[in-house]
Amino acid sequence: MSGTLFGLGLSQQHDANGQPMVGCLLYLYAANTSTPVTAYKDVGLTVGQEHAWPIIADANGRIPAFWLADSSYRARLTDANGIVQFDELSVLAIGSSGAVTVDNTVDPNALFTTGMPVWLPISGLKAGFVRMNGRTIGSATSGATERANADTSVLFAYAWNNYSDTICPVTTGRGVSAVADFAANKQIGVIDMRGRGPFGLSDMGNTDAATFTGATFTTGDGVTAASFGGLASVVIAQANLPNVALNISGITGTVPMAAQLANLQTGGAAINYQGTIGTTPVTFGGLTGAVSLGGSGTAHNNMPPFILGSWYWRL
Secondary structure, three states: OEEEEOOOOOOEOEOOOOOEOOOOEEEEEEOOOOOEOOOEOOOOOOOOOEOOOOEEOOOOOEOOOOEEEOOEEEEEEEOOOOOEEEEEEEEEEEOOOOOOOOOOOOOHHHOOOOOOEEEEOOOOOOOOEEEOEOOEEEOOOOOOOOEEOHHHHHHHHHHHHHOOOOOOOEOOOOOOOHHHHHHOOOEEEOOEOOOOOOOOOOOOOOOOOOOOOOOOEEEOOOOOOOOEEOOOEEOOOHHHOOOOOOOOOOOEEEOOOHHHHOOOEEOOEEOOOOOOOOOOEEEOOOOOOOOOOOOOOOOEEOOOOOOOOEEEEEO
């Protein structure tokens, strides 16, 4: 039981100027999802006859014939540079030979769309996402360090249009548009979430709650999305010590014996003491000097309990 998507197999795709879109890319997913599906070169869906994913058009911009198992599918077409031409969330495979169950009840707002982040307690790559690690994305020939592929074009534009060059820098500087920069094989940096946790903006459409007053920001401020801040450890400054006075009172001592006084020097000459030295304690007054608090100046750990994983950014 198999079919194909009406109007796509053996069709020739053209750009806005009527020119064939050589090497355009057809991405096929399960309907209303971002889960890739396999298309086949024969109606029997024979193992070993799978198309590459995505399906690549030929030198005339023509998409080859393909077949899919009975169901509905999401079809997303981009040009060779990854610029989206259409993205249909649910298309029925025509030509099925059996009953077809179509579920169109999925809320599109419940799906992951380009630019949505997800945190998972794992490491490594995740299909359909790039890691939010401060590296770069771009076209297949861009030399991008996190992902160099045509399928990054939509996220490239999302980052270009939503974040400043400080947050998502473009190699060699930003041009006139995201489309132009992607076509020029530039790279754009993804948001860097390494070792960072998320907090809400201080305003989020309301008045500034001023909750970040006194906070340390590496980039940006409390009301700018994707600003960086915080420190893992802090050295306590004297100004941060408790405002407590150390009281000194009632200190007593013993006058030294005459034999000991004779050894003291004042201006290079021995003290000439006349009289009898006893051992009666006397009270000292007007003391000056420094009192050690016994600290070492070691940085204070500023981290709460945590668990580590990876942040991913939807393509």
